[in-house]
Amino acid sequence: MINMTNGMFEVVFDKRSGGILAIRNVKDEFEMNWCQGDNVWGTLKDMDLVSCEDSKDGFVSVYSDEKLEVTVRRYFNSRGNFCESYTFKNIIEEDVFVKRGDIGIYATFNDDCLTLEECLQQRCHTHIWCGDNVSYVNALKKGDSPINLGLIVVSGGLSGYSIERNFKHHSNDRGDFILHPTPFSLRNGESYTLAWELFWHTGVEDFYRHCREYLNFVFFEVPQYSVFYGERIIIKAHISREAKEVRIHCDEEYIPYVLEDNIIKIEYLTKRLGEHEFVFYIDDIRTFVKVNCLLPMQSLLGLRANFIVEKQQFHKEGSYLDGAYLIYDNEDKCLYFDALTTDHNASRERLGMGIFLAKYLQLYPDEKIMSSLNKYEIFVKREFFDEKTGAVYDTIRKRNSKIRLYNAPWMATFWMEMFQLKKNDYYLDLMYRTLLYYYQTGGKNFYPNGLPMEESVRLLAENNKKEETLNLLSMYRNHVNVIIKNGLDYPKHEVNFEQTIVTPAVLYLTQMYKLTGEEQYQREAKKHIKILERFNGEQPDYHMHEIPIRHWDDYWFGKRKLLGDTFPHYWSCLSAAAFKHYSDITGDKKYLEKAVKTIRGSLCLFNKDGSASCAYVYPYRINNHRGEFYDEWANDQDFALYFALRLGIFT
Numbered sequence: 001m002i003n004m005t006n007g008m009f010e011v012v013f014d015k016r017s018g019g020i021l022a023i024r025n026v027k028d029e030f031e032m033n034w035c036q037g038d039n040v041w042g043t044l045k046d047m048d049l050v051s052c053e054d055s056k057d058g059f060v061s062v063y064s065d066e067k068l069e070v071t072v073r074r075y076f077n078s079r080g081n082f083c084e085s086y087t088f089k090n091i092i093e094e095d096v097f098v099k100r101g102d103i104g105i106y107a108t109f110n111d112d113c114l115t116l117e118e119c120l121q122q123r124c125h126t127h128i129w130c131g132d133n134v135s136y137v138n139a140l141k142k143g144d145s146p147i148n149l150g151l152i153v154v155s156g157g158l159s160g161y162s163i164e165r166n167f168k169h170h171s172n173d174r175g176d177f178i179l180h181p182t183p184f185s186l187r188n189g190e191s192y193t194l195a196w197e198l199f200w201h202t203g204v205e206d207f208y209r210h211c212r213e214y215l216n217f218v219f220f221e222v223p224q225y226s227v228f229y230g231e232r233i234i235i236k237a238h239i240s241r242e243a244k245e246v247r248i249h250c251d252e253e254y255i256p257y258v259l260e261d262n263i264i265k266i267e268y269l270t271k272r273l274g275e276h277e278f279v280f281y282i283d284d285i286r287t288f289v290k291v292n293c294l295l296p297m298q299s300l301l302g303l304r305a306n307f308i309v310e311k312q313q314f315h316k317e318g319s320y321l322d323g324a325y326l327i328y329d330n331e332d333k334c335l336y337f338d339a340l341t342t343d344h345n346a347s348r349e350r351l352g353m354g355i356f357l358a359k360y361l362q363l364y365p366d367e368k369i370m371s372s373l374n375k376y377e378i379f380v381k382r383e384f385f386d387e388k389t390g391a392v393y394d395t396i397r398k399r400n401s402k403i404r405l406y407n408a409p410w411m412a413t414f415w416m417e418m419f420q421l422k423k424n425d426y427y428l429d430l431m432y433r434t435l436l437y438y439y440q441t442g443g444k445n446f447y448p449n450g451l452p453m454e455e456s457v458r459l460l461a462e463n464n465k466k467e468e469t470l471n472l473l474s475m476y477r478n479h480v481n482v483i484i485k486n487g488l489d490y491p492k493h494e495v496n497f498e499q500t501i502v503t504p505a506v507l508y509l510t511q512m513y514k515l516t517g518e519e520q521y522q523r524e525a526k527k528h529i530k531i532l533e534r535f536n537g538e539q540p541d542y543h544m545h546e547i548p549i550r551h552w553d554d555y556w557f558g559k560r561k562l563l564g565d566t567f568p569h570y571w572s573c574l575s576a577a578a579f580k581h582y583s584d585i586t587g588d589k590k591y592l593e594k595a596v597k598t599i600r601g602s603l604c605l606f607n608k609d610g611s612a613s614c615a616y617v618y619p620y621r622i623n624n625h626r627g628e629f630y631d632e633w634a635n636d637q638d639f640a641l642y643f644a645l646r647l648g649i650f651t
Helices: 116-122 167-172 204-211 297-311 348-363 367-383 407-422 425-440 453-462 466-486 499-516 519-535 553-557 572-586 589-605 639-646
Strands: 002-005 009-014 019-025 048-055 058-064 068-076 082-090 096-098 124-131 134-141 148-155 158-164 176-181 184-186 191-201 218-221 226-228 232-239 246-250 258-260 263-269 274-282 285-294 327-329 334-336 566-569 615-617
Touching: 002 058, 009 068, 082 184, 124 158, 124 176, 134 204, 148 204, 184 191, 191 204, 218 285, 226 589, 232 274, 232 285, 246 263, 263 274, 285 589, 297 348, 297 367, 297 639, 348 367, 348 407, 348 639, 367 407, 407 425, 407 453, 425 453, 425 466, 453 466, 453 499, 466 499, 466 519, 499 519, 499 572, 519 572, 553 566, 553 615, 566 589, 572 589, 572 639, 589 615, 589 639
Parallel strands: 226 285
Antiparallel strands: 002 009, 009 019, 048 058, 058 068, 068 082, 082 191, 096 184, 124 134, 134 148, 148 191, 158 176, 218 232, 232 263, 246 274, 258 263, 274 285, 327 334, 566 615
């Protein structure tokens, strides 16, 4: 191992692999290593190391396979940034064509949560954008910090990224990232160079400020990356130099634009639904923006509600599952249930379908959907809810399996929405009983998803249930006091540290502030909102823009069972809810804008025929399995529609 340092970076070079073992900021008191994984940073997948040398100017490594020789140079430039260049040379007589995914460079950003104690200050969220000639990585420490790492491509381009996962870590390690160069071809002796610079920055705004200093960078400003049919797509491309030639295409159509003060502006009225890729050619720069066009909200909701009723409800008299809403396989056009795999059963997250329908019917009464929901209610009470005790079971037949604390708040939400639908105190009592059960079984120390704190207290008070109101408010206060006591020492849940461990802290602190007006709750919420927003990236793609990082859900809830990045996943809606509540109590409209973008971005999981997907798997490959697809299963994604309605963003 050989160290290379300047006043900003410490880089540890590994002669055995020709790659980098450590990248550190010399001023970081926590001495975080930004590149750590099962593979070595800067090595080339499936290529052999030929040689490596070090000198006072830097390191040089050479790799090869049967067609290409790759020379990797590493050095500090005059800015003090750490630079890497990869020059690919054709070493055979015939032309060499490199297609997307053929070449992979390990960029092992340290993005895991294996040890919660080190997570906030010694691990990062890795926000990757592979936009051909405009490509970058914004790596943010998971905890609030002015020390963050940026990577910007300065020559060549990236066409995508893949991930290699170590299954022994399951959901707690995002894996090793592999960056793929843009396709190219070479004659004998010709070369192609991909190069990037790494630099330190203080946060998101500072990251993009640094990027805009590079002449090949284009900064995109898009009000909404997901638009409803009939809305205009507006894109502003801020360029860093005077442009001589500009061309923009979408659907093989030339897109007119206005260029003024180095800003290219387009306005486009969509002619169809679905993804729109706007490809920008600006002199020698090629890059793109991805915007999605959705059905009008009311149409989307109605189609989805009817699809659940017609395709996802099981009917078989005498079956334990009669009346259940089940997983639907969009590929094989059939229902699916597995009693032995809890994430594929008829309870737990599948309750989201019933919650959504109960909310939907409050706005759009429908006799057929109401009849379906009534049958579902019978199933719920028969199979996994005890009306007398408020107990919520993990599966059908009211089996005494483990208590899963996520389940009761969802059940309480279901009864709350049934009360608001039917205006019968019976359901309000069930809601209260369920919440009592939740706290009696250890809920005070847990950070659940979707606990209806503010609304449940308000409904009890409005319906003259004074004792229940005071009792529930007291339980909520005790719960929030635990969150305050824990501070940033978040408790481990089914994943050691992830977005929906932070969202409850924001949601319940902000809602307690709304219920009590006590300033301490607003102050505490500010600490957590800073942690939460670091999960979100700002890449110019509706899949990723203001969508939090999640990377395990398809494995647990999808048909393909791939452990890898899901952009989006429907639980993004909880970040939207947290941003909305925080905006409500602070008046900061920035967070309302984030909430709208996040919830809109989640809606690509719903199709124009009412079918749906539990997640979009974003990477090009995951452990050599092809990605970039919507999983075939409609499983638990309807919480996204429920929160879109509950937050009142679109109504």
